[in-house]
Structure formats: structure tokens, C-alpha cells
Amino acid sequence: MKKIILSLITGIMLLPMSMKADEGMWFLMFLERLNHRDMQKMGLQLTAQEIYSINNHSLKDAIVQFNGGCTAELISKDGLVLTNHHCGYDAVAELSTADKNYLKDGYWAENRKAEKKPSSLYVRFFVRMDDVSKRILSKLNDKMTELEREKAVNQEIALIEKENNEGGKYTVSVRSFFQGNEYYYFVYQDYKDVRLVGVPPESLGKFGGDTDNWEWPRHTADFSMFRIYADKDGNPAEYSENNVPLIPKHYLPVNLGGVKEGDFAMILGYPGRTNRWMPAGGIEQNVKFSYPAWVEGAKTGMDNMKKYMDQSDALRLVYASKYASVANYWKNRQGMIDALTKFGTSKSKAAQEAKFNKWANKPENKAKYGNVINNINTFYSITNEKARHDNYLQQLFRTTAFGTIGRTIGKQLDTYAKADNAKRKDMAPDILAGAEEIFKELYIPAEKDLLAAQLKLYTTKATGYALAPMVDKLAKENNNDFTKYASAAIDMSILTSIDKIKAFLDYPMQSVLDNDPIYTLSNDMITHINSKSDAIAKAQNDYGAGFRLLVEGLRESKIGTIKYPDANSTLRLTYGKVRALPADKRNDAKINNYTTMDGMVKKYKKGDEEFDMPIRVIEMNKNRDYGRFADKDGSMHVNFLTDNDITGGNSGSPVLNGKGELIGLAFDGNIEAMAGDVIFDDKLQRTINVDIRYVLWVIENFSGAKHIVDEMTLVK
Structure with a gap:
């Protein structure tokens, strides 16, 4: 992890003691009661x-x-959608070929007919939410095991979802909050006809690559654009040439005024997962067992993919999306290890739990809470090695094409072989369609190396817990060298090519599938990772109850200070301000809360995969050809910082000023505050955003797609 150079004097000037980040990912339905007055004081002008x-x-x-x-x-009355480059990456990669490489070269549709439809892409609108805690909790009692509790909850959830989906018009999701102490339902409407409008070349959209990922200063045009289509009445519809651009209920005006230190900033989005209530034992398990295995397994996969990606543009496209996803979390997890260790997060959590345990064992609390901490710690102590083991195996699943194929195509073929002829006729097209999707994203020589490398890593590093039986046997027979086995197994398997799968569909023989080396290997690993001893099962049951009671007790005793639930991919609002980090000599900006195109050009390395850029950008910057999107200081601002509380899933979220106008696009966090998913740091926590003026400059000035900017409502 790179260290930022601190300037004490400048740091004090930029970070007065009175300024602190505003922690929290808040429900919209409670804003008026919990947050609105505070937001108004900071600069919000909306009700x-x-x-x-x-x-x-x-x-x-x-x-x-x-x-x-x-x-x-949404940023226009015609359904124009803005998100991150890395969020649209899969869709752009799917639409690209070696001859028409939109990832590499960028793409801008000259008209609506030129907008391109990926095979599978959707957006989800939030309609409403409501509290169903009393209803669900009334079905539960303290005598239930965790499995019995889960069954009762799921039965009630099914009823609530059916009551609110209006005959299938809406998608309804009931989610647990505060570790099962509260429940809310969310109503959504999905639109599946979403088409690519434009994307900058990868040299801009992913400028800095893995080196700059999670780092500041940044200089990245991390955005892409799509359009939502609907039927003539504005309803969701499958793709059709007769569909029309959606007319949204609301779209965001775009503010060209720029930002300055202390400006109000709020972000709405779908943060994926935080663990702010995680016990100390869980943090220790992640830092010492889970995340190191994750990092090593991810790097093994990346190295073997990269070896083939460097051979040709065609192979690069095959693995581009998977590599980008693995690389993102690889650096994230290493950053988590470093940050959680540096800040002693588990120690501070342990101190809180000791205080809680003292309260829990008071006579009036002991019956309910007395065993909570002991049960939680027991669970972690007996699952540490399994956590390490599982993360090595999970990285094998994430980076190889055939690790989990036993539960996908393999399971389908098993069902197919046992079905009658009429059922087989119905199943065959779906099986082939699924297989074709899988085989778009693999290259057999690369898969052989990936599987061999990951199996070797697993069998040599996950030794603190029993290995999958078949893998263990193979390891002993081959001295942990899986090179020959992986190659032979993939060559022999019926699951490793479309032609072989078609042949099986013509002549389905159960014995062929049952003896298939990849099918049996995959099932062996899947069965093993999902299995658990009776001791672990009991500890897991006690842990589930204990964690729920810990959160309930922390809230009841006021020992816990968190007022909001963990993120879980439901819509939240976070608010804060534009806020600099201490001065950094790597950033040429006058204040370390933004970056400029001058700084971007200084990073330029001709031919470098991460820091190359179009010569046209260099020339336009030299001529100060920024058009109407230049800052008042005459420079082109590229990225800027706010102190909003976000996490993964917020990628692509709008950064809004006090009037609800778009000023930027959130895309990253800073690695110094990587512990933010577990504990919020009000001094270091930052959100890294693309300045909306740079987005528009790339579209209008650099790419010549002014017709797209003209759709938007621009505010000066």
C-alpha cells in the first residue's frame, strides 16, 4: 500500500477539527425523521x-x-443512463470483437438505431418500501433453532412478496436488517431492454489500471452510457425494434459549476455489503485466514489469465471481464488486510465486546445475553481453518470455468439423461444456450493452466482443514502437480466443448456422465465446501443466535453507537462534503480534493497497458481545448473527492449537490480507508468521483458526440 506524503501545516488548514465525515448509509423513508435537518445545515435545499x-x-x-x-x-427525458465504465464492462466486452473492439477503441452511437443491445442487461427501479418487522418477528420464538427460524421467516416472506407484486408486475424483496432484528420489504420494477449508447476508449475509461485502482490521486474517465427502452406505454418489455426510449418519472439535471472544498454532496445508490457490526473474531478470521487465501488465489488466477490475454486481442476479450472483476477484489482484500491491521480494528471491537459482556452478565440480562460472546468466539475458533480452506477453493471456482460446472451444465445433463424424450426435447435448447454463453468466455489451453495452478495452490495451502476427497487423492498420486491431470481431464470431459455436449444430448448415457473426470471433480469440490461437521453445525447455529442477540443488546444497552443497518444492496443515501486529503506531492492540483488533465498527462507512458492514452488527449490538453467544460481556474478537472460513506455497489452512483443536480459519478474509495466496510474512519474515508464536466468533455469534445450531451439538461 502506497503511503501518502503528509504536510502537517497544509493538512491542518484543509482538515479543521470541526470537519468530519458523515457516517451512515440511510434508508430514504426515514430521512425526514433522522437526517433532513442535519442535511439542510450542510447545504441541502430539497425537502x-x-x-x-x-x-x-x-x-x-x-x-x-x-x-x-x-x-x-437517468440523465435525460429519453431514458439516457449514466454509470461507471467498469459497471458496463461486461456488456461492452460482449458486444466487442477483435475487429470491432469497443472496449479498446470506445463507441458512440450516432443515432438511436446504432445503439447496441447486449444479450443480458437490466435496470431496476425502486418503487417503495415498508417495515414488516412486527409481522415477521411475531412468527418467531426463542425456542426455535436457526434453521426453524429461517424456515418460518421464509414462509412469511413468500406471503409478503406475493401480496405486493401485483400479479408479477413488480419484483418484491424482503430483507433482514440489524442481523435479523428488523425486516423491510422493497418493491422494484425491472426493465430488460437496455442498450449501449457510448463508452470511452479503455485508455481513458480504465486509465491507471490496477496500479491506480483504490488509489488517490486518480485520473479516470470511469463512465459508460446506456438507454432504457420500453413498450409504447412505458412498460417493461423484452427487446423489440418497436420499443421506444423510456420517459422517466424524474431525471437529473447536470450542473456545470464545478465543486469546491466544503460543498455539500449526497450520493444515492445500492451499496452492496458492509459489516460494521462484525464481531472481533470475524475481523481476526478475515485478516489472518480468509483474506490472505483470497488474495493468493485471486493472484494465481490473474497471473494465468494474463499470460494468455497478452497473446492477442481476441484472447484478451475472452478474459477481460473476469480478469477485471478478480483484480478489483484482489486489491480490495489486500487493502482490507493492511487497513484493518494498521488500525487495530479487532482490538477496538474486542474492547466493545468486553464492555458488552460485562453488561450482558448482569443479573437482569444474563439469561438472554450471558452466553453471547462465548458462543460467537467459539464459532470463530473452530472455523478459522475452514475459512482459509474455503477461500482457496472459492478462488478456484471464481477463476476457472470448470470448477462449478457440476452444478450448472453438469446438473442439467444429469436431469436430461434421466428424463423422457418429450422432456428432453424441451430441455435441449436451454442447455445449449447456457453452454454457448459459458464457452464464449474460455480458452481451453488457458483453462488447463488455471485449473492445474489453482488445484496445486489449494492442496498445498489449505492443509489446516480436510481437503476435498478426490482432490486429496489426486494430489497424493501426483505429488501436488496437476498439470498432466488437468490437461487430460479437460480433453476427456464431455463438459468442455459444445460439440461434446451436443453429442451427449443426442446419445445421453448416465454412465458417461457419472464417470466424467471434470463432472466428478467439480461435484467433489462443491459437495466438500458445502459440508460441515456436527460440531461446526452446532457452533454455526449458536453463532447465528448469538450475533443477532449481540446486535440487539448493543442497541439496547447503547454500547453500540451505529444508528443505521449494514448495506445489503438496498437503496441508501449518504451525505457529506467535498473534502481534501492532506497535501500530496503526486497531485499537481492547488488543493488535494481534485485532479487535473495536466496531472493525467504527466502519468502518460506510451504503449503502457495502464498509462497509455490517445495522442489527441495530449494535444487537446496542450492547447487547453476544454470547451465549455473548463473550470474557472482554466484547467480541466478530472476526478474529485468527497467524504461520503459508500462501498461496492455504489459504483456508478450519482454525486449530487444540494439542489439534486448531478456534479459527479462515484467510482472508488481510497485504500487508506479500506477498512471502511467494517469500521468507518471519519478522518480518512473518501469517495473518489469523476467530475461530470470531464465526462461531458470526453463525450462532446474528445469523441465528437455532442448530440448525446444535447439530450441533457445542463445547469450553469
């Missing part, structure tokens, strides 16, 4: 109802979850 309303159009109607893992926002 709570203008942000979230069920009966009237509001800000929340312009925010969508993008393809299940990111956030995006």
Missing part, C-alpha cells in the same frame, strides 16, 4: 419528499440498480 415520495415523482425515481451489482442514474 425530504423531493428525495423520496411514494405518491409523487422524486429524486429516487432517477436512480436505478444497474445489472444487479452497480448503480446508475
